Amino acid sequence: MRWDDLFADLDARLAHARRMEQESEVADRWAADVASVDLLGRLLATDGELSVQLSDGSWVSGRTRAAGPGWVLLVAGSPVRRQVLVPTAAVCALRGLARNSVPPGAVTARRTLALALRALSSASVGVLVRTRAGEVRGRLDRVGADHVDVVVPAEGHRAVLTVPFASLLNVTELG
The missing domain is CATH 2.30.30.600 (SH3 type barrels.)
Incomplete structure (x- = not known):
């Protein structure tokens, strides 16, 4: 059972890291879009x-x-x-x-x-x-x-x- 908890915790951490990376990419793209507006x-x-x-x-x-x-x-x-x-x-x-x-x-x-x-x-x-x-x-x-x-x-x-x-x-x- 402890192995299941360990892998679930690792999966949650990876999902969180992917979500943070995605949010950062969206923020970067938004900032680039705003910067290109004349x-x-x-x-x-x-x-x-x-x-x-x-x-x-x-x-x-x-x-x-x-x-x-x-x-x-x-x-x-x-x-x-x-x-x-x-x-x-x-x-x-x-x-x-x-x-x-x-x-x-x-x-x-x-x-x-x-x-x-x-x-x-x-x-x-x-x-x-x-x-x-x-x-x-x-x-x-x-x-x-x-x-x-x-x-x-x-x-x-x-x-x-x-x-x-x-x-x-x-x-x-x-x-």
Whole structure:
């Protein structure tokens, strides 16, 4: 009978060791999964109200409408709805971000900040461009790889202000 007890005890110890090893492996895989999640994936999963603090300390809030590498588009305001394009490089903090994530597809991965700005430019709508140094109202014109030209209304001539992407805080459609 003592042999049976001894083998039962050994079996229990081995089962416990296997269970502990399995739990450790699950925890390691979970940590690796969380570590691989990027901001874009969480922005794509966000469905509710999102508040974004910009590098100048101001906050922009709205529902996430679209996102791509380096930007998020929020629909803000009520009853007047305005679209606000925010470069993620200007973001210091987010409130309301989804805990889960959605992996970006091939199309989403190609929707860069320049592409989003080009879409606004081709719409020829008035915009408020906020930079780290101030703001300007106008219309987006040419969009380069790392800068955008803003046509600013001026008396009798066309004034163009070139804004590097690195200084953008947000671009709000004035409609």
